[in-house]
Amino acid sequence: MSDDLLRLSGAALAERLAAGDTSSVEATQAHLDRIAAVDGDVHAFLHVDAEGALAQAADVDRRRASGATLHRLAGVPIAVKDVVATAGLPTTAGSRLLAGWVPPYDATLITRLRAAGLPILGKTNMDEFAMGSSTEHSAFGPSHNPWDLDRTPGGSGGGSAAAVAAFEAPLAIGTDTGGSIRQPAAVTGTVGVKPTYGGVSRYGLIALASSLDQAGPVTRTVLDAAMLHELIGGHDPLDSTSIDAPVPALVDAVRDADVRGLRVGVVRELGGEGYQPGVRSRFDEAVGLLADAGAEVVEVSCPHFDYALAAYYLILPSEASSNLARFDAMRYGLRVVPETGAAGGVPSAEDVMLATRAAGFGAEAKRRIILGTYALSSGYYDAYYGSAQKVRTLISRDFEQAFTRVDVLVSPTAPTTAFRLGEKLDDPLAMYLNDVATIPANLAGVPGLSLPSGLAEEDGLPTALQVLAPATADDRLYRVGGALETMLLDRWAGPLLDRAPALTAQPQQVPA
Amino acid sequence: MSEPTAALTPADVAHLAGLARIDLTPAELDHLAPQLSVIVESVARVSEVADDEVPPTSHPLPVTNVFRDDVVRPGLSAEEALAAAPSVEQDRFSVPQILGEEA
Numbered sequence: 001m002s003d004d005l006l007r008l009s010g011a012a013l014a015e016r017l018a019a020g021d022t023s024s025v026e027a028t029q030a031h032l033d034r035i036a037a038v039d040g041d042v043h044a045f046l047h048v049d050a051e052g053a054l055a056q057a058a059d060v061d062r063r064r065a066s067g068a069t070l071h072r073l074a075g076v077p078i079a080v081k082d083v084v085a086t087a088g089l090p091t092t093a094g095s096r097l098l099a100g101w102v103p104p105y106d107a108t109l110i111t112r113l114r115a116a117g118l119p120i121l122g123k124t125n126m127d128e129f130a131m132g133s134s135t136e137h138s139a140f141g142p143s144h145n146p147w148d149l150d151r152t153p154g155g156s157g158g159g160s161a162a163a164v165a166a167f168e169a170p171l172a173i174g175t176d177t178g179g180s181i182r183q184p185a186a187v188t189g190t191v192g193v194k195p196t197y198g199g200v201s202r203y204g205l206i207a208l209a210s211s212l213d214q215a216g217p218v219t220r221t222v223l224d225a226a227m228l229h230e231l232i233g234g235h236d237p238l239d240s241t242s243i244d245a246p247v248p249a250l251v252d253a254v255r256d257a258d259v260r261g262l263r264v265g266v267v268r269e270l271g272g273e274g275y276q277p278g279v280r281s282r283f284d285e286a287v288g289l290l291a292d293a294g295a296e297v298v299e300v301s302c303p304h305f306d307y308a309l310a311a312y313y314l315i316l317p318s319e320a321s322s323n324l325a326r327f328d329a330m331r332y333g334l335r336v337v338p339e340t341g342a343a344g345g346v347p348s349a350e351d352v353m354l355a356t357r358a359a360g361f362g363a364e365a366k367r368r369i370i371l372g373t374y375a376l377s378s379g380y381y382d383a384y385y386g387s388a389q390k391v392r393t394l395i396s397r398d399f400e401q402a403f404t405r406v407d408v409l410v411s412p413t414a415p416t417t418a419f420r421l422g423e424k425l426d427d428p429l430a431m432y433l434n435d436v437a438t439i440p441a442n443l444a445g446v447p448g449l450s451l452p453s454g455l456a457e458e459d460g461l462p463t464a465l466q467v468l469a470p471a472t473a474d475d476r477l478y479r480v481g482g483a484l485e486t487m488l489l490d491r492w493a494g495p496l497l498d499r500a501p502a503l504t505a506q507p508q509q510v511p512a
Numbered sequence: 513m514s515e516p517t518a519a520l521t522p523a524d525v526a527h528l529a530g531l532a533r534i535d536l537t538p539a540e541l542d543h544l545a546p547q548l549s550v551i552v553e554s555v556a557r558v559s560e561v562a563d564d565e566v567p568p569t570s571h572p573l574p575v576t577n578v579f580r581d582d583v584v585r586p587g588l589s590a591e592e593a594l595a596a597a598p599s600v601e602q603d604r605f606s607v608p609q610i611l612g613e614e615a
Contacts, residue, residue, distance in 0.1 A: 104593065198573055211572060243573075333598075354534065370525060370548060387559045
């Protein structure tokens with residue numbers, strides 16, 4: 001019974017809850033038990049809030065019993081990336097600097113989850129301040145890919161993707177600055193969506209790069225992503241960049257799932273060299289299915305996408321070096337006081353800052369902060385940051401041009417399947433290449449969805465396809481995603497995750 | 513500091529780390545300098561296509577100033593705001609000395 005509850009999609013679990021076939025307490029407990037059994041191996045969670053989740057679940061069950069009108073996802077438990085502020089729950093962003101920090105307020109998306117009655121199971125692991133593609137830059141140890149525990153679940157939101165892939169949660173929240181929702185989805189055989197920039201409030205997200213950051217759903221099905229996206233999306237007066245317009249009808253788009261006559265552009269620059277053969281063959285097959293279903297498939301060139309990675313690794317570090325300046329050891333977070341100041345004698349505030357940030361930031365955070373400081377320094381500003389901003393314009397123009405010819409663009413989400421832990425840890429450029437296909441969407445603010453496209457023949461690991469749409473046309477992602485998912489499930493005769501190896505339950509193991 | 517150069521020395525990195533208020537060890541400087549040089553060399557290619565005709569983009573979607581009505585609304589209490597502070601004194605954040613020691 002409880003294993004059965006674990007493998008349900010969020011939408012299917014919601015139906016059972018509405019029908020009275022199970023309770024939120026029962027479903028939440030089943031997921032907590034699963035976390036206790038497998039998270040010692042997977043390490044998707046940094047913090048589990050059994051008490052809070054069960055209290056929220058009991059409250060939903062009571063309200064349902066009293067006949068109250070509830071949100072359609074009421075009672076469905078959820079995991080939240082640790083970069084999202086949760087009042088009363090530790091929020092570390094994977095950093096030693098914030099170990100044990102408990103925010104005094106909720107992010108807007110958390111306020112919406114709580115109001116809709118989704119029990120929050122806990123906070124998921126991530127690369128420090130969302131800087132990374134593997135979770136190996138978490139100060140609290142990496143997460144492991146449920147498909148192969150020796151491999152990474154991607155990053156930065158590898159914890160949320162692994163939690164969903166390991167059936168520790170039906171739904172999760174991620175954030176995507178350059179691919180941190182979509183790339184982990186790709187390598188764990190799950191679904192992830194980066195909404196249009198401004199589509200989901202950034203209020204209460206610990207900022208990495210404010211012009212790129214966007215929160216979104218992490219799920220096992222396209223329908224679940226649509227339901228969660230509709231719940232957390234929409235205008236928020238607390239975020240000045242929030243789009244003041246209704247969220248498109250995403251759930252309807254999934255259910256409609258009609259791609260006849262839809263113009264689909266395959267991005268020439270996001271494929272070919274550097275993409276693993278199995279990733280390419282599964283991608284080509286999926287595009288073939290779209291054509292079979294009546295979509296018009298053409299090849300489209302976006303020539304400046306070749307410069308996206310370079311522009312991103314100037315813009316992101318620049319914004320990050322500025323955003324992370326707030327961690328100054330004065331108002332919250334870690335404070336390390338050196339024995340003496342630089343000039344001898346009592347340490348000054350500056351001495352304390354230098355020592356705290358040295359002890360608190362990990363290697364990748366230091367790399368990017370220093371890179372950003374360099375790119376913004378006078379004399380280099382125009383050549384680096386200024387040029388990167390121009391490339392950003394050129395990439396947006398490429399998208400605009402492409403969307404005059406096609407309704408959506410498609411590409412592989414990530415160039416390879418999941419890589420091994422340690423493989424790219426001290427090779428920053430190799431690590432950065434994981435996001436080569438996801439970054440253009442962040443630079444231009446357009447939405448992107450990743451869904452599984454199959455398993456690569458050479459290693460048996462998940463591959464994925466990405467759909468990109470014009471800004472605020474997020475519904476197109478779900479139309480294509482819904483249609484393709486239906487065809488692929490039919491082809492596979494069941495969900496891809498059914499082929500993942502079973503994780504060994506360890507009843508004694510308690511998550512760290 | 514005029515023309516961009518790809519190679520960053522440990523001394524350059526030490527200077528930048530100082531600006532960023534991060535105290536790096538000599539070992540970290542030696543490790544980071546060549547890594548950052550490789551990254552900088554790689555990202556410098558943005559200048560290949562960034563000519564004078566192209567306007568910069570700082571934000572993906574058009575941004576307008578956002579106002580709200582000038583009315584009082586509840587914020588954090590002093591207790592809530594100070595709850596995570598490393599050090600508190602008289603209902604305020606207590607910080608190390610900011611000025612020199614001559615006082």
